[in-house]
Amino acid sequence: MxxxxxxxxxxxxxxxxxxxxxxxxxxxxxxxxxxxxxxxxxxxxxxxxxxxxxxxxxxxxxxxxxxxxxxxxxxxxxxxxxxxxxxxxxxxxxxxxxxxxxxxxxxxxxxxxxxxxxxxxxxxxxxxxxxxxxxxxxxxxxxxxxxxxxxxxxxxxxxxxxxxxxxxxxxxxxxxxxxxxxxxxxxxxxxxxxxxxxxxxxxxxxxxxxxxxxxxxxxxxxGPDLSHRRTVVDAVVNAEPVREATAATAVKEALTRTQAHKRAHDYAMEIAADYSHPVVRSLSFLLSSFWNKIYGGVRMNHFDRLRAVAPGHEVIYVPCHRSHIDYLLLSWLLYNNGIVPPHIAAGVNLNLPILGPILRRGGAFFLRRSFKSNALYSAVFSEYVSQLFARGVSLEYFVEGGRSRTGRLLQPKAGMLAMTIRAFLRESRRPVVFQPVYIGYEKLMEGKSYIGELSGQPKEKESLFGLLRSVKVLRQHYGRVAVNFGEPVFLTELLDREAPTWRETGAEEKPEWFARTVDSLAERIQVNVNRAADVNPINLIAVALLATPKHSMAESDLLTQLDLYRSLLTELPYGERVTITDQTPAQIIAYAEQMQWTRRVRHPLGDVLCSDGKQGVLLSYFRNNVLHLFAAGAWIACCFINNRRMARASVVRLSRLVYPFLQAELFLPWNEDGFVERIQATIDFFVRRGIFTLDAEGRVLNRGAGQGDAAFQLRTLAHSLLQAFERYYIAIAVLVKHGPHTISAAELENLCTLTAQRLSLLHELNAPEFFDKALFKGFIQQLRERRVVWTDDAGKLDFDTALNEVAKDAKVILSREIRHGILKLAPEPKPAAAPPAPPAPPAQDEAA
Structure with a gap:
């Protein structure tokens, strides 16, 4: 040249x-x-x-x-x-x-x-x-x-x-x-x-x-050229929305303007980060040694696509939240690959002595768990986010609101998303892109505490002593970590689709489309996180072993099951950004033994792999990380637990009925027709594998005898989703047993949780998420959105015969034993209080 x-x-x-x-x-x-x-x-x-x-x-x-x-x-x-x-x-x-x-x-x-x-x-x-x-x-x-x-x-x-x-x-x-x-x-x-x-x-x-x-x-x-923290705080306190909130607080609480202004200033200082480039570089230096000590490798996928998008965009990182390690790991990866770490929204519970100032200088800004009742704090926090936005600072926050204790994505809390959209409407200097990030572990530092919290133990409060005590984690090995960057969500494109007139809307207004758009954005982020999942060896071992009552399986059966799962994910990709381990089934088993997730029991007729005690409970977390990838296959398998023959059309009909509930719980990416197409493709996969046979006309599916290998593979795959349908049936059974106009949605949630806890105790279900109250809440919400149940004027739940039809369809999936057991355990309705007796008539004088 x-x-x-x-x-x-x-x-x-x-x-x-x-x-x-x-x-x-x-x-x-x-x-x-x-x-x-x-x-x-x-x-x-x-x-x-x-x-x-x-x-x-x-x-x-x-x-x-x-x-x-x-x-x-x-x-x-x-x-x-x-x-x-x-x-x-x-x-x-x-x-x-x-x-x-x-x-x-x-x-x-x-x-x-x-x-x-x-x-x-x-x-x-x-x-x-x-x-x-x-x-x-x-x-x-x-x-x-x-x-x-x-x-x-x-x-x-x-x-x-x-x-x-x-x-x-x-x-x-x-x-x-x-x-x-x-x-x-x-x-x-x-x-x-x-x-x-x-x-x-x-x-x-x-x-x-x-x-x-x-x-x-x-x-x-x-990173952007940030002024001194005090300059940012002064800009926040002197902004018009904060001054208005300060004046309102002064009037409401009988404060002087000086006192109210000082309170706003204190709030801003409590919130604001104090970003320091030398501290960020120092932390990166320290974390490099830390990761090498506790992890066997950190793998990053699809980063090149982020690198192409980041320049010229306001990037909002929205990762899933599995561990306290998440934000440290993501910031370290970005920094070491030439992209500035974002400012991170952290819970004020982490603003501890020593740790808090370090995190603050690393870009963390702190927020309280709830500030709806504090108008001044809310105004200060919203303005601080707007100031960061106006200065071109990339942000990171967790739309789930907290760490997932079950391994599933939690229902999103949209407060930060709403603030971000409002800041964009007010200061739309650069286009905004939300970058979903999936973080997959092979072992969690907080695993044991999660199990305790799901079992009813109170959450241990963060403290400096607890931080010092956690240093012992350096003695353990936590396997490998995968960080996958999902498909980005461009805010302008979303607004154009959800609200074509958004450009004419004032920044301070509350347009009718706003709440709908925030919800749509939150759902799209969660869907795209799941579409960038990483399937590691521990995920596959968990899906297979937890399907058996004692979390044990013959090695030959386990090899076959792992091969089925890998083939299913490879031949029918869930999404282009999903990554799958390249280990063979034999290597997966060996690696799980090495990580001490499984134990081998030698036997002359063939070795058995098992996961004992708490290890089996902890594995449920890693099964739930990838449960959505197997949703279509597991649903089909559920249809054949109690049926040897079933019409293909019946499977499709039931799929349409159940999909809205699965979609809401697992953040699945398809619409109803898309899920049906996925079901059809998965059935064809099972036919090619010899798990199903078709009749002469191709309309009826047949599975092998109950003692055969094909039936065993279907039962094992079905188990990963079966507990979801048991939860659904618990909610329906409790509601039908109490009748319409008797209990509220909150009361139904509590009764369902108690019933599931009791069922878990009686049947030794080692899956704490089985009685997770949030899952029952999501299912009840879906029933209400689809008008299967609704709320009457008194705040009680009402329903009609459609609910009975849903209960009848449960017979296809749940065995008679399970259904009867749930009906027996469902709490009886409390007897209505007897009306007070009418007062006795006054005694009459005989002389009268």
């Missing part, structure tokens, strides 16, 4: 001997990571190249020259040739002022002067062109295990540093230098577009666009 003049004089042009000497010294120490690696492919063939960097400085010029040489690009330190007019001594310029060691008015030229010279030359030669290549240079981006602790203090930031500090940064962090080449811009094309404008205005516009480009790249790599 020819990018400079091909004359002999041009070929002989070389940098001065002084620059070559300094460059050799610097090259012996500096190690450059280029992005993209094949930067030469970006250039326009045959057009002279002029590089544009952000700041002048000898080190930046030499780093640019080294990067160009390593990438096979034209030199930046030779005169720019190929254009007529005044010849420049170098083929680069910066968008900032040149700082001279000694004050020299001749060298303090306007930043636009080099650009103006090139524009003048092109105006004199209409047939010539120059391509401008913006190049961003960062010294000290990513720490590694060999990095010195002191080097974190001299990492790249927004401050323009002096020569001595730059020299220290090169000495300490020169081996972690990042050079990013951007797509070139044809200067001739710009001049043609702006030919009607004055020359000075065109030059200023090009310079402004270049400066904005460098700010955008720097913001994506090291």
């Amino acid at each position: 020819e990018a400079t003049d091909s004359s002999p004089r041009a070929e002989a042009a070389r940098p001065s001997w002084r620059l070559r000497l300094f460059g050799q010294v610097l090259e012996s120490w500096v190690r450059i990571k280029r992005d993209p690696a094949d930067a030469a492919s970006l250039l326009i063939p045959g057009v002279p190249v002029c590089y544009v960097i952000e700041r002048y400085g000898l080190s930046d010029a030499l780093i640019l020259e080294q990067a160009c040489r390593e990438a096979g690009l034209p030199s930046a330190l030779v005169p720019l040739r190929g254009v007529s007019g005044k010849r420049r001594r170098t083929s680069y310029f910066a968008t900032s002022l040149r700082n001279s060691l000694f004050w020299n008015p001749a060298r303090r030229r306007a930043p636009t002067e080099p650009l103006a010279q090139i524009v003048d030359a092109l105006e004199l030669a209409p047939d010539q062109d120059v391509q401008l290549v913006p190049v961003s240079i960062f010294v000290g981006r990513a720490p590694n295990r060999e990095s010195g602790w002191f080097s974190v203090l001299f990492s790249e930031n927004w401050v323009v540093v002096g020569r001595f500090r730059r020299l220290l940064a090169l000495m300490l962090n020169g081996r972690d230098t990042h050079v990013q080449f951007s797509k070139p811009v044809s200067l001739r094309s710009v001049l043609v577009e702006e030919q009607a404008q004055p020359r000075d205005r065109t030059v200023r516009k090009i310079a402004r666009v270049l400066r904005a480009h460098f700010r955008r790249i720097r913001s994506a790599v090291i």
